[in-house]
Amino acid sequence: MTIEDLLFFAKQHIHSDHAKILLAELLNCNPLELLNHLQEEVSEQQIELFQREVKALKENKPLQYVIGHINFYGNEFLIDERVLIPRFETEELVENTIKYINKYFTEPVDIIDLGCGSGIIGLTLEKKVSTKSVDLIDISSDALKVTKQNCEKLSSKANIIESDMFAKIDKKYDVIISNPPYIKTEEEIEDIVKNNEPHIALYAGVDGLDCYRKILREVKDYMKEKCIIAFEIGMTQAEDIKKIANQYLDNITIEVKKDLSEKDRMLFIFKNCE
Numbered sequence: 001m002t003i004e005d006l007l008f009f010a011k012q013h014i015h016s017d018h019a020k021i022l023l024a025e026l027l028n029c030n031p032l033e034l035l036n037h038l039q040e041e042v043s044e045q046q047i048e049l050f051q052r053e054v055k056a057l058k059e060n061k062p063l064q065y066v067i068g069h070i071n072f073y074g075n076e077f078l079i080d081e082r083v084l085i086p087r088f089e090t091e092e093l094v095e096n097t098i099k100y101i102n103k104y105f106t107e108p109v110d111i112i113d114l115g116c117g118s119g120i121i122g123l124t125l126e127k128k129v130s131t132k133s134v135d136l137i138d139i140s141s142d143a144l145k146v147t148k149q150n151c152e153k154l155s156s157k158a159n160i161i162e163s164d165m166f167a168k169i170d171k172k173y174d175v176i177i178s179n180p181p182y183i184k185t186e187e188e189i190e191d192i193v194k195n196n197e198p199h200i201a202l203y204a205g206v207d208g209l210d211c212y213r214k215i216l217r218e219v220k221d222y223m224k225e226k227c228i229i230a231f232e233i234g235m236t237q238a239e240d241i242k243k244i245a246n247q248y249l250d251n252i253t254i255e256v257k258k259d260l261s262e263k264d265r266m267l268f269i270f271k272n273c274e
């Protein structure tokens with residue numbers, strides 16, 4: 001069998017773009033280079049793997065899980081059903097946080113990533129800014145297995161800690177960052193998300209604010225004198241989260257930022273950042 005045969009087979013079942021992406025993965029090349037490989041013979045093993053992947057896509061599995069890795073802010077991360085699929089908006093959170101860290105800190109920073117999932121946020125920050133320590137926290141031991149693989153893949157020195165937010169933490173940080181679950185229990189979301197991604201990473205109570213409440217209630221004890229808290233948020237949640245923050249923290253400045261779709265998506269809390 002040749003690549004062309006596989007492409008023909010796949011196109012009968014799945015979108016041709018997806019077919020090309022899977023084949024390019026198989027050949028370890030760019031989808032645009034596939035044309036040069038059409039007559040290449042493939043092994044039995046490759047055929048089996050490819051057929052399994054086509055079947056998974058046909059059964060509405062997300063492409064990212066089928067491929068098993070994703071590029072986030074310039075690095076490849078392994079992902080599977082144990083963790084959330086990284087979103088473009090989270091790259092925007094990371095980008096803005098890098099900007100603020102560089103603006104307000106001259107010394108290496110201590111960072112905690114709460115609800116780290118695959119580890120994309122904390123591990124990207126470790127690569128992009130000067131850090132003293134990076135602590136990756138998640139309540140899900142399954143998710144942390146993926147975090148660990150990504151730490152190894154990226155030769156990271158980050159600490160992985162299984163903890164329900166700050167429960168097992170006894171340290172103060174310069175940067176506290178989180179993209180926690182923020183979907184309301186009853187909120188309608190796409191089937192492909194609902195049926196495949198871990199619900200523990202998606203849902204956060206009737207108003208979707210449970211995790212922000214939990215973090216902000218305790219966060220004071222974990223903030224250094226000067227500190228940035230960076231949250232990804234749901235597009236309707238900014239005002240509520242501001243109120244919760246002001247309830248638990250004094251002398252802070254809050255900034256809400258929109259994502260590229262013009263939706264409120266990030267909320268930054270600054271303490272003594274001048």
Ligand code: GLN
Binds near residue numbers: 083085120121180201
């Ligand atoms: N922090 C991780 C991410 O941004 C996981 C988020 C989550 O599981 N809600 O992908």
